[in-house]
Amino acid sequence: MSDITATPPPMKLRKKRGRILGNSGLILAGTVLGLITLMAIFAPFIAPYDPYLQTLDDRLIPPAFIDAEMADPRYLLGTDNLGRDYLSRLIYGARISLLIGLLTMLVSGVIGTVLGVAAGYFGGRVDTVVSFLITTRLSLPVVMVALAVVAVAGGSLQVVVLVLGLLLWDRFAVVMRSATMQLRNLEYVAAAQAVGCSTPRILVGEILPNLIPALVVVASYEMAQAILLEAALSFLGLGVQPPLPSWGLMVAEAKEVMLFDPWVILLPGLAICVLVLAINMLGDGIRDVTAPEGRS
Amino acid sequence: MTTPVLDVKQLAVQIPVTDGILHAVRDVTLTVARGETLCVVGESGCGKSLTSLAVMGLLPGSARRTAAHMRFAGEDLLTVTPRRLRELRGNRMAMIFQEPMTSLNPAWTIGDQLTEPFLRHGKGNRREATDRAVFLLERVGIAAAGRRLGQYPHELSGGLRQRVMIAMALMCGPDLILADEPTTALDVTIQAEILHLLAELQREFGMGLLLVTHDLGIVARVAHRVAVMYAGEVVESGPTVTVFDEPRHPYTRGLIDCIPIPARSRPGVPLGTIPGLVPSLVGGIEGCAFRDRCAFATEPCARPVPVVTGAEGHAWRCILPSAVPSLLENPA
């Protein structure tokens, strides 16, 4: 119905701001993610203790809200079974999760977008080859391959990022391919060709900007996926290696005492959950806000 | 005149949008008699399609519909139960949509889709349904009708699909057909054929036809009466010849003047135009909605404009005392 009116230009910014403020999910997710990011960046200043410092006398002290009698005011969220401050480890753990999420997303995003856009824009043989690559990739079970590679190459942050990055590009490729195919047939691409734009210029100037909403959604999904996979790999002992304070690793370390002290597994689990949820909600929200107005 | 098959008074449709309420249809009153063709004409966004959807009870979920009354062949459409409405739809009132490709289900054969409403409304058994389908397909000019029943929509051309849509609308012998831009997606040479067919069938079966279109050419050639809509309102209505000969609303005149006509419009002779843009319908409008674009607007136009009624049911929503002359240099 938006055809009815032609809004004068100055409305633009005010409208966009209104759309951001009107989207409560976006605000909430943005705030949570912002806090987690700040926490990760300023971890050395925020964390009360060195996350690696073991105080073997203070093992498994519960936080106050779990057991007020056993709690120790020095350890706000208690300590793990090696006597390390749990709050500090959680704060430093955000660094690992965000780093792995972002890097994996970048690696897989670049691979998937390049392949998908090329396939969608050029079609023909390029499309056949890319489609074959996508099908091949989809036939690989991600967790199994990741486990196998990490088992052979050894677990480290670099290896995890590389393995996940090389495994998670399929969704980027599939979505970018079909989105590009649609855009390719639009008349503004033909107009740009007629104007004499080179192919790279069309891809960067006309196609890519219109892929951003889809890209943001896939990127947020893949980042969340990478964080979850890292947690799973670390849980299985094949991700980042101890004593790095990864949330997945913390869950793994907690499983031995899980039956007696369930909060040890609950806190990192909750952290993963909140982070993943916030990222997904942010992706959805950004898509809603950045989608161009007009005919939908 | 007999009681009209469709009688709508003061229909309004409101749709909540992000920045308020869109008054998409405002105070629309119209009637369609048996054997009569009423054309609702207007440009995109004028509310013509919503009007027909409102009559069928097919508005989008968020839209709100109000009316003083809305009667269809003895039924009150305002108070009718959803169940009864479903019985009426496709049975006694049928709809033909613009795009015959998307309004036919690609997974079903033509025969299945033709017989389905007939069987669902309990008009007879499968055998009778098939017989009627063949009869109607032949009637709408489809050769080898028996063979067509087993075909799927994608096997037919656009013109044939629209013929199938018309046959489908006729299956249950409706009292009223609502056709929303039935020929807009078709090629020009096929458009005339389909309109011919619609007009002929309508005479033959004595149905009312409410035809929604943006094309004044179609209106002039098929309508008995016309309702011109602008910004959600009917700004002028009446017998087709009267409205075209003596338009009383400047918008009607503007629409007529901007159509290119072979032999009259020539290179170098500009067409008439309507300056400006359609006003926003969010939040409602006081006074004449056309006044910002009107060459004759005066100060009283900012106040509510009453409907003036002339001879033969010609009515208009304008304070001008006489018919609006053409502003073209060489009117025909």
Next chain:
Amino acid sequence: MSDQQPILELRNVVKRYSVGRGMFAAKRPLMAVGGVSLSVPRGQVLGLVGESGCGKSTLAKMVLGLETPTEGEVLIDGRPIAQLGRLERARLVQPVFQDPYSSLNPRKTIASIVGLPLAVHGEGTGPERATRVEEMLAMVGLAPRHAAAYPSQLSGGQRQRVAIARALILKPQLLICDEPTSALDVSVQAQILNLLMDLQSRLGLTSLFISHNLAVVQMLATRVAVMYLGRVVEEGPTAEVMVRAQHPYSRGLLASVLTPDPRLGLPDTRLGSVFPDPLSPPPGCAFHPRCPLVFDRCKTEAPQLRHHQGASRAACHAAERDAAMAPA
């Protein structure tokens, strides 16, 4: 560069596609354009009329260099388009497309859309470009404030003005208008047609104007070519084709223009509504299954585009027969 040299010349242009029908069926050739020869002299407008699938848009794409002809040659200002570079070609020929909603990139401002050709061709400095964009917007009837707007903030008619501005900013030799008003409301169509007429007389544009509506074409065109299933069936001066069309298809097209005259009733085009399958066109004259004048010869022998009477040419056996029988 003499005045006799046509700006656009098509020499027996053919475009064939191969169309797949599922995974296992063999591909079949589809003749989208089947040997079209036309020319447009400087300062003239050639109207190209036909229904969907007649090949008129494929023809436009070939003239724009977006498609390559299977056979034949497209010459612009005497130079074969196949030998022109990307930028050179863009300076010669520019398009205005049908759908103003998909022809403008929704993520760019109007200024950057209209200024894109200048940027691509490296013309002028930033401020110079801005001035030229503003001049161009004024020429197509848009206000300077529109420059900062996005396409979604403009109406369909305003968007089409933007598309025209973009096409004209490089001052091309040839403008290709592919159904430029078909997606617009009638009152907006009138505004755009008036604008094109005005630009035509002010700038002396040479253009190819494509439409399915003869009434629209005759507003602008000096000559008209009617296409049916990939071939030109009639070509001649607009006035002559409008008044004394020789091909029955042209007459049918003309009859199907519904003028707003309430006393005329519906026209009988006598064309039927069975459109032939372009994958298996009828033998002989492709129009013969729909033709009211069909006789035996039409079913076996394809007619050639020839002069029969007057200044226009038609590809029709019946027109040839009638011309032969008419007293000289």
